[in-house]
Amino acid sequence: MTDADKTQGIPLPEGEADIIDTDYTIGQDNVEGSLGPIGFDIHNPVFMVSALTIMAFVFYALALPEQASAFFGWLRPWLTSTFDWFFLGAANIFVIFCLFLIVSPWGSVRLGGKDATPDYTYLGWFSMLFAAGMGIGLMFFGVLEPVYHMAISEPLGVPSPIAEDGSIIAANVDAAKRMGLAATIYHWALHPWAIYAVVALSLALFSFNKGLPLTIRSAFYPIFGEKIWGWVGHIIDILAVFATLFGLATSLGFGAQQANAGLEHVFGIPSNTSVQVILITVITAVALFSVLRGLDGGVKLLSEINMGIAALLLLFVLLAGPTAVIMSDFGSGLLAYAVEIIPLSNPIGRDDTGYMQGWTAFYWAWWISWSPFVGMFIARVSRGRSVREFITCVLIIPSIVCVLWMAVFGGVAIDQVITDPGASAVKAQVIDSYNPPLSLFAMLEGLPLASITSVIGIVLVIVFFVTSSDSGSLVIDTITAGGKVDAPVPQRVFWCTFEGAVAIVLLVGGGLSALQAMVISTGLPFTLVLLLMCWAVFRGLQTEAR
Template sequence: MQTDYVVGQDNIKGSVGPIGFDIHNRVFVLSALASLIFIVLTLMFPAQAGALFQSIVSFSTRTLDWYFMILVDFFVVFCLALIVLPHGKVRLGGPDARPEHSYLSWFALLFTAGIGIALLFFSVLEPVYHANVSSPLGTPSPFGADGALNLAAVDEASAMGLAGTFLHWGLHGWAVYAVMALALAIFSYNKQLPFSIRSIFFPILGDRVWGWWGHGIDILAVFSTLFGLATALGLGAQQANAGLNFVFGMAINTTTQVIIIALVTAVALVSVWRGLEGGVKRLSEINMGASVLFFLFVLFAGPTLMAISGMWTGISHYVTEFIPLSAPFGRDDDAYRQAWSVFYWAWWVSWAPFVGMFVARVSKGRTVREFLLCVLIVPSLFIFIWMGVFGSIALDQLYTNPAASLVKEYVIDSYRPELALFGMLNELPLTGLMSTLGIILALTFFVTSSDSGSLVIDTITAGGKIEAPRPQRMFWATVEGLIAIVLLIGGGLSALQAGVTATAIPFSILMLLMCYAIIRALNGELRRMRHAS
């Protein structure tokens, strides 16, 4: 297949050196050096780093809130437009390309790359918090100023708490990933350019993408991926630590979380060594199966009909309130929008190179329409069902007996978010066994996220090579773990949030330019299809 573009990318290709690295690739060398410098400086000056991180979070969520809200709304509209336009019939890889993975395997890979730890960490925390503390659209909390429960306000607060959660984990987040993945797939599979972020910008920069302009784009993508992953890994370590405390009484502290990250990173190195088919794909399928069993237990051990009803009511409110929840202005819920929605939109943008490259890598052969429908809707529905059931059961426990509810203690009274899931499991049968399974799932999500991220960063820093040397993959898996560790040491959750937002701001501008590049490329594909017919 001929490409529409002049390909002059030889100077971004590395060669395998004596230690098995693509050491001649400038992106690898500069990204590695900058990562190591960041790690060393944060460890040397943790107090100063923590203050800096906090200021970055404050600026991003309070000053740029309108920008991130409009940005992600635009991505949703852009993806929906491509589904209904003629561009949707273009096939990724050309007219003769066919999918390399079955639907089940493809969904499993989407599931572990783009969802992961979030299902466990936020599925109880967010619905309860948004229903009672940080309410979307100013919905009143059922608990009055005196702490008394107003039963008449319970149904509406619960529904809006779930709708507010679905906003963060539904179409908006997956639209960000879809834009990134679609751009990569088109320029790699249809235009036969290297599997690298810089290739997307060939229509804009021309041959300059193979020089320092392209190096800068790929280095930014590396850091965006590293900090997005570090946030997920840090949250996973906090929840695993909390679960070990809940079940076995292990102390909750940074030292324990550092040890967890180190041990899980060591396990991830083995999977990274085995590659996509032997490691990541196998773990993804196992993880998906175990997660489904965990979900079914919670569904049938709890108030099943109430959980299903609550989930459906939450989805209905999400649909009917979709536009008000998405609006950047004219709202009376700054705490919800700035502290939650804006941070999530920045997190999704930061994760876009990671999830986008991974999704693009496993999506060859799908049409644009099929790709967008599946990437937007299938993971969103899975999340709605999971979080709708878990959140509804937790809310029912909270309002049925608030005085004895561990969910209330962990989410509303003392705010220990990493324990929210275990507070809900405490009121179900087999608490110890299921809490242990929850810990195991958190750790395996941890491993699959690290695996997937290492493969993606490895591809970027090897100049677009799909199968770069194994030692290089292991190097990046180690760096991911180290960055998660130093961010926890340097400021905890605020440091994790700062790393995400700091990289999301410049990368979001690149993503807007990607939309223009996508249209240019799809128009070319449509012309080719018309000429062929």
Template sequence: MSDNQGIPDPEGAANLIDTEYEIGQDNIETSVGPFSLDIHNPVFLVSGLTIVAFVFLTLAFQTEVGPMFDHLRKWLTSNLDWFFIISGNVFVLVCLALIVTPLGNVRIGGKDAEPDYTYFGWFAMLFAAGMGIGLMFFGVLEPVYHMAFSEPIGVPKPFDADGNIIPENVAAAKAMGMAATIFHWGLHPWAIYAVVALALAIFSFNKGLPLTMRSVFYPIFGERTWGWPGHVIDILAVFATLFGLATSLGFGAQQANAGLDFVFGIPVSTTAQVVLIIGITGVALVSVLRGLDGGVKVLSEINMLIAALLLVFVIAAGPTATLVSDFFSNIIAYGREIVPLSMPFGREDDSFRQGWTSFYWAWWISWSPFVGMFIARVSRGRTVREFIVCVLIIPTIVSVIWMTAFGGTAIEQVLASNDSQVHEYVIASYSPELSLFGMLADLPMASITSFIAIILVIVFFVTSSDSGSLVIDTITAGGKVDAPVPQRVFWCTFEGLVAIALLLGGGLGALQAMAVSTGFPFTIVLLLACYAIFKGLADEPR
């Protein structure tokens, strides 16, 4: 198997994989012309033309599509919340089973495979791609919100009607606020990513199949994997990835715009956010052209260092002793509440389950083809057990540290004074994109740290965009990881255009609606992938 192609050589591959796994090579079509295209027909054509039409129609009928997107999001999250929540639980259980069973001894890439990246480079890439923008946007917002409005999830509010603190309710509300936040950023989302990444890695590096979603389903569909069943799976993966990314880019643009207004007085407006998306997409294009090692890896490592510096500053400048103590109590609260929060029925918390959890699970699932394929590409040489532990457990711990530092500092500010800026932006006026900057404003060197936060949001924005472009290009090129440059440019450009179209056609609600609507059918794909993983690992040497 060629290391730089990602598609096995039909003759040499027979020595590397089981004979039952055969490649439908006749479906990989090459078209070389003035633009040097190398595409997998019809996946590229169907998904590409559909996305172009979607952007055109959304921009042409902005007034009409806004209410439609809003209705779609509400219907999906209110009627299918049970399905998303149960599926999320299944993914966690599958990952835990792989850690404790002998299947965890299988090595990705074969018995003699060596890791391509150091632990630091590996963690940096998977974490920056996985949820960088989300941690920046929700790191302050969500802990404070759930703490202040904790009544729907079973704990009395810490404030009375006049905004005065009710001392006897504070500890329980604070614990529940952090537990609910960690629930959304802990084991469940990373289990979703791990299932997709492991499935792709095993069937590509161990079975010699193309690095694309359809390959995972060879044990289920057999040779039909290379026909229309496989085409549909890959097209769904493209749509899920593109709209999941567009949601994150919309969050990133809103937060970057809010930060620029907070620091430099640049007004918050849709126009400013569109300009930001265009500019950052341009930077992402440069990174895409440089490739995985020359662009994405370098930016991811830079981002991790900046994020680590900001994290250390918040811990040092905030209530340090309280944060250290809260880290352990937050893990305990998460462990205590994870089962009740995972229940799809039986609690009077529809607003939490439908407004937060079901959207989050759909959003993570829509991101999973992108993040999963990206993690798979950089994970060769790890054992399944090592892979699951590192992709599931370690990022969860890092998320707990992040949420404890940023959310815990913000909670202490809110409890100390109703005049804090976090109180204003989260509880009083609800301006979520300003919550991070409100927390930083009450710490030393606010102008400097706020500017660093803006840079961090933008670089996370870029790493998500360029990583996503490389992944979509791989899917639409039939698994090739070095498809021609014009195709990378096409997908990177249209990621930005989709985010702009949704922002103009319905704002944040439209972005969320498309993430949920593409996440739903792909959830079914992932549930089938769980079976395929066990089937594929069962005949691997351990």
């Protein structure tokens, strides 16, 4: 398929109209935009509605910061406590659907047609999957979450091994360690990657195999038909822009706080909002340079560099820490995850609401809000893979790597807390004072060469920051340009700059609570979009099989 085919449409093969009644290409002219005076290829009304609404939100947060902060502080706990059952139930459906596709006869369908070949090697493909999908999150939560769940949140009622006086309750240690790792793995393995896989597969299938534009609305042709070229499709794409922008802004906020914490820890640079604003500004400028270089020259190169640095840091922590304990934790954590995945996935009758609502419901909303961004990015780099290969690689392999990352970083941190709680910097920063951005650097402080590895950690956070920003800009640009993958450069510059501005405004207007509140509020309606998307993929694969 040529580049022109990606946006012009290819007629359905003979016989598919028996299942889906209308040619997929009818009405596609309605998604074509107009080239404005400043060089924007605007897909009306998605571009204008998205941009103006987000600008209005930014103005509100800046004009009324106290009111905005109070609103955000109320919004997040209300959403997670009211809709926790919905987020957990939907995430379970996505996992079941993906596992079904792996074993179904449709697993042999090839994205791009039966003669399509992959555009990237496995190394390049995996590098881009991880850098775009979870980079900042793994750095921020890799130490924090296993320790927190072991000692504080008590998932499924497993008691903490930390007594009120700070001493260790030996009888509780083994069960709490297992549950701490299992509860963390639950948030970083099958469920989030299933969310990404559903969106990525739908986009790749309907773009590469059906010839529709590479935008979210295209996946809904089997359900809505020609209506996707009208306001039904506009609303779907606008929701995708909102979800992507606020999901990305949340990650940028986490990254800025962690980079600032590392700079304070190593170089004494104060940790405050002003420094974080400067960090976001500088890193957005670097991301802008990467955006201008394009997918292969910018995003792919930075992703591979990032994966190399991350692998070296992982190997160092594994070898410098208690290696035998870490590997044992990896096995026991994986086993505990397999045993506890159903109880952890159950949204009914739970007493551990702090874990289920404060962590799980927020995580699923966050992954769902990121899914248009990560899904479209994965789709763009996955042509030539079979459905079975695609789902297996996107779902299973990244999950195993995430488990290894959490077992290594979290396992070392837990060992430091249990072995010598009085001297543990991790205990001081996570359990005693709860300072999440410093958790990674507190763990590294307990290992050799801490000053060097802390600098590497800062660099890694920043580069993950850049790759998320530049790849997110390309995705939002594609959605607002009606699915075009080669929209004008000024448009990419606009969205890259705007992402940084939204992250700054949310950080100033309400801190992390504002970021988290917005990601949940946009993730909620987009969950309905993803559930419909599963049915659309099922219908689309039926036509491919015929």
